[in-house]
Amino acid sequence: MIKPLGDRVVIEVVAGDMKTASGIVLPDSAKEKPQEGKVLAVGTGKVLDNGQRVALDVKVGDKVIFSKYAGTEVKAQGQDYLIVSERDILAIVE
Amino acid sequence: MIKPLGDRVVIEVVAGDMKTASGIVLPDSAKEKPQEGKVLAVGTGKVLDNGQRVALDVKVGDKVIFSKYAGTEVKAQGQDYLIVSERDILAIVE
Amino acid sequence: MIKPLGDRVVIEVVAGDMKTASGIVLPDSAKEKPQEGKVLAVGTGKVLDNGQRVALDVKVGDKVIFSKYAGTEVKAQGQDYLIVSERDILAIVE
Amino acid sequence: MIKPLGDRVVIEVVAGDMKTASGIVLPDSAKEKPQEGKVLAVGTGKVLDNGQRVALDVKVGDKVIFSKYAGTEVKAQGQDYLIVSERDILAIVE
Amino acid sequence: MIKPLGDRVVIEVVAGDMKTASGIVLPDSAKEKPQEGKVLAVGTGKVLDNGQRVALDVKVGDKVIFSKYAGTEVKAQGQDYLIVSERDILAIVE
Amino acid sequence: MIKPLGDRVVIEVVAGDMKTASGIVLPDSAKEKPQEGKVLAVGTGKVLDNGQRVALDVKVGDKVIFSKYAGTEVKAQGQDYLIVSERDILAIVE
Amino acid sequence: MIKPLGDRVVIEVVAGDMKTASGIVLPDSAKEKPQEGKVLAVGTGKVLDNGQRVALDVKVGDKVIFSKYAGTEVKAQGQDYLIVSERDILAIVE
Numbered sequence: 001m002i003k004p005l006g007d008r009v010v011i012e013v014v015a016g017d018m019k020t021a022s023g024i025v026l027p028d029s030a031k032e033k034p035q036e037g038k039v040l041a042v043g044t045g046k047v048l049d050n051g052q053r054v055a056l057d058v059k060v061g062d063k064v065i066f067s068k069y070a071g072t073e074v075k076a077q078g079q080d081y082l083i084v085s086e087r088d089i090l091a092i093v094e
Numbered sequence: 095m096i097k098p099l100g101d102r103v104v105i106e107v108v109a110g111d112m113k114t115a116s117g118i119v120l121p122d123s124a125k126e127k128p129q130e131g132k133v134l135a136v137g138t139g140k141v142l143d144n145g146q147r148v149a150l151d152v153k154v155g156d157k158v159i160f161s162k163y164a165g166t167e168v169k170a171q172g173q174d175y176l177i178v179s180e181r182d183i184l185a186i187v188e
Numbered sequence: 189m190i191k192p193l194g195d196r197v198v199i200e201v202v203a204g205d206m207k208t209a210s211g212i213v214l215p216d217s218a219k220e221k222p223q224e225g226k227v228l229a230v231g232t233g234k235v236l237d238n239g240q241r242v243a244l245d246v247k248v249g250d251k252v253i254f255s256k257y258a259g260t261e262v263k264a265q266g267q268d269y270l271i272v273s274e275r276d277i278l279a280i281v282e
Numbered sequence: 283m284i285k286p287l288g289d290r291v292v293i294e295v296v297a298g299d300m301k302t303a304s305g306i307v308l309p310d311s312a313k314e315k316p317q318e319g320k321v322l323a324v325g326t327g328k329v330l331d332n333g334q335r336v337a338l339d340v341k342v343g344d345k346v347i348f349s350k351y352a353g354t355e356v357k358a359q360g361q362d363y364l365i366v367s368e369r370d371i372l373a374i375v376e
Numbered sequence: 377m378i379k380p381l382g383d384r385v386v387i388e389v390v391a392g393d394m395k396t397a398s399g400i401v402l403p404d405s406a407k408e409k410p411q412e413g414k415v416l417a418v419g420t421g422k423v424l425d426n427g428q429r430v431a432l433d434v435k436v437g438d439k440v441i442f443s444k445y446a447g448t449e450v451k452a453q454g455q456d457y458l459i460v461s462e463r464d465i466l467a468i469v470e
Numbered sequence: 471m472i473k474p475l476g477d478r479v480v481i482e483v484v485a486g487d488m489k490t491a492s493g494i495v496l497p498d499s500a501k502e503k504p505q506e507g508k509v510l511a512v513g514t515g516k517v518l519d520n521g522q523r524v525a526l527d528v529k530v531g532d533k534v535i536f537s538k539y540a541g542t543e544v545k546a547q548g549q550d551y552l553i554v555s556e557r558d559i560l561a562i563v564e
Numbered sequence: 565m566i567k568p569l570g571d572r573v574v575i576e577v578v579a580g581d582m583k584t585a586s587g588i589v590l591p592d593s594a595k596e597k598p599q600e601g602k603v604l605a606v607g608t609g610k611v612l613d614n615g616q617r618v619a620l621d622v623k624v625g626d627k628v629i630f631s632k633y634a635g636t637e638v639k640a641q642g643q644d645y646l647i648v649s650e651r652d653i654l655a656i657v658e
Contacts, residue, residue, distance in 0.1 A: 004467045005433050034166050051428040052145040057099050072410050072466055083466045090166055090177045091098045128260050146239040151193050184260055184271045185192040222354050240333040245287050278354055278365045279286045316542050334521040339475050372542055372553045373474045380655040381621050427616040448598050448654055459654045504636050522615040527569050560636055560647045561568045
């Protein structure tokens, strides 16, 4: 298992067709490109300048939209995972 | 539904004619270009360095002017949405 | 009405002749170019890192000098307005 | 009258000969070029991240040396004034 | 022995085949390239702006994934070590 | 007299031969070039984000080594002075 | 004697052969290049934003590895010294 550090999140990328069950279609020609995925693991949170650790807003199982060019790709058992900072996650799709 | 994270806001972009009911016309030749839209969803706010979370100044239903080149475009049911940081929203049109 | 957010200010730009009633002439060849205008609306202030909101130093009706290339232009009823951050306002002309 | 905002200062620039009564000559070939002037007005000070406002170290009447390329030029009654941030003022000449 | 300072970590790099016992394969064509290794030593932590020292999240023996281009290479007894900041470590592999 | 502001220091530059009484020779071919001088005047210190003013570590009369390209040159009575920030002073030579 | 300011450290550079008694060999072809040396003097520490001064983690006599291109070179009695910020010191070699 991959346990991300700090405010990082491990995401299972939604490959192929960008039209999801939620009916949201992510455009491939527009502005900054987002991408969808599912949260597999979350870090313990970022430490603020006052020493306080802030838990993440996303949790395991969340469907999220994130900036397409963010993060670092990791491959396991033929599946692409992405490790991104929570600040690169734009929204949760419910 | 799209639930934005942190200080992000989901906006329904006002397409076509830039002259709105409020009588404000947004120029297309001038300086930095703004754009109008309606707030559909707001995040839970940004976490400050002291750990305090600051609620957003805009709320669902607000008509807002935002910087035209800000944010990430998301498409759903043929409609364009934009996810922007509140800091890219210039003003509320009342 | 336009209600600016945070530390932003809506300014009615003084067009045409740059020589104002206050006798201050703004040069058009020198260094960084300033411009004059009248404050029409002010935001509720910027939130500091300690969560405190700081009210603006300018108020509605103030004549101000601001950096010419700052802000975002908005047009309404044939009049140009400018939305600028208070940090781009250099001085109040009394 | 021009009332500068925050940590800004209005300076009456010493034009022409750079040799002043204080006997200090500012070179025109060396490194970063400074310039002399007299403080005409000072702002109410910068607001720190803890909300505290810090009064300026310079006061009206001070002769100051400032970085030549700093600030914004304003002209009034044929006289050049400069609006600069206090952080661009290097020293007071006594 | 090498005792890293602050938030730095000494890593024994996993050379050769990137497929590890954990079954995670690190791609060599994708985006930002990560790399695996084992933590040999950790610093005493970074000092925050409030003077508090924050212990590291990784400990000696952890298998970690880090950004491939991060850090400084050190060679000892024919083995490559890497000294990296903890912020360049993406995740712990368990 | 020149009274520097904040964390600035007025330095009498040691011209000509870089070998000083302390036996330290400053190289003119190496890396970042330092230079020696004597402190003539110091500012009242920098104001921190918590409003506290921090007195300088150097005092009048100290022989200091500073980065050669730092600061602003001021000339008085045929002598070169330099106004530099204390952060550009590397060390005191005792 | 050279007394470094703030978080600076004076280092006696280990010249010539990079293989030291500790058996650590520093490569000259790899990535960011480190270098070894001995600490001769340390500053009184950096002042944090809350006014607290943080003592250095290295002490006189420590053998340290630092980034090769960091710091300012100073020559005394035919010997090269380097003045570097503690943040450019990667590790202590024990």
